[in-house]
Amino acid sequence: MKVQDKVFVITGGARGLGAGMAAHLASQGSHIALIDIDQASVDKTASVLSTNGILVKGYECNITDEAEVETTFAKIKHDFGRIDGLVNNAGIMRDGMLIKVKEGELVGKMSLQQWQSVVDVNLTGTFLCGREAAAIMALQDDGGVIVNVSSVSRAGNMGQTNYSATKAGVxxxxxxxxxxxxxxxxxxxxxxxxxxxxxxxxxxxxxxxERLLKSVPLGRLGEVDEMAHTLQYIVENDYFTGRIIEMDGGVRV
Structure with missing residues (x-):
């Protein structure tokens, strides 16, 4: 599926990876619906990306709230007429060790709030947005594509019980x-x-x-443009489905 003239929904689209992938798709002629938790931030990003002939709109939505997600996707369908792609990018981190022991005494534990907040956004939010996008795409005449952003940490990583579990689920x-x-x-x-x-x-x-880069064979951070290029490959390769691309510079955790 070529990205030109297609409609993409990007969660967590106000900044970071979401905004970068949105900018790339918009530069290729895509129309973009940005979802984020703060209306002012998402509107600011939308205004930057909007150009002649390219429609970019921002939507404030708490992706952990089923009713809000349903309403937001209905609005997007109404505003754009269709949805061709969804990038499930929104996510949070609340890192911490499962337990902390000092001098033979238990001094800390990962809280339920640390666990639940990450599960709610990363896992439930991805589920809700994927479900609503799929429901719209299934009734269109030419389907669509959904891309979930996972993490190299899905294999398990110290201090990330919550994050790793959700990214494995994604x-x-x-x-x-x-x-x-x-x-x-x-x-x-x-x-x-x-x-x-x-x-x-x-x-x-x-x-x-510097410490983290020692684990990266290529010895540097990845670039947002490289992430966006990977996204475009998945979207445009019509035989690609059911697989994860590791975009990690050779890291294995």
Whole structure:
């Protein structure tokens, strides 16, 4: 499926990877519906991306709320007339060790709130948005494509019980949905990025970045444009479905 003149919904689209992938698709002639938790931020990104002939609109939505997701996707369908692609990019991190023991005493535990908040956004949010997009695409004449953003951490990573579990779940949805939705000509793919240069990594201490880069064979952070290029490959390759592309510079965790 060529991206030109197609309509893509991108969650977590106000900044970072979401905004970068949206900018790339818009530059290729796609129309974009951006979903994020804050209306002002998503409107700002939409105004930057809008150009002559390209429609970009922002939608405030809490993707953990079923009613809000249903209403938002109905609005997008009304505003754009159709949905050709969904990029399930929204996600959060609330890292912490499962337990902390010091001098023979238990001094801390990952809280239920740490666990549940990540599950709600990363897993439930991906499920709800994928379900609503699929319901719209299935009734169109030419299907569509869903791309879930997982993570190299889906294999398990210290201090990320919650995050790793959700990203593994997101990856499993790729395979499950690909098998279920193929009958409607809906393809489903996934990207598992490693360390990507975004506003979040820019706030990290240089020594932390240096330590992390020691695990990357290519010795550098990935670029948002490289992530966007991977997304475009999945969208445009009509025989690609049910698989995850690891975009991690060779990292294995």
């Amino acid at each position: 990856a499993s949805m790729v395979v499950t949905w690909a098998r279920e939705l193929a009958r409607f000509n809906i393809r489903v793919g996934g990207i598992a990025p490693g360390l990507i240069a975004t506003e979040m990594t820019a706030q990290m201490k240089p020594e932390a970045i």
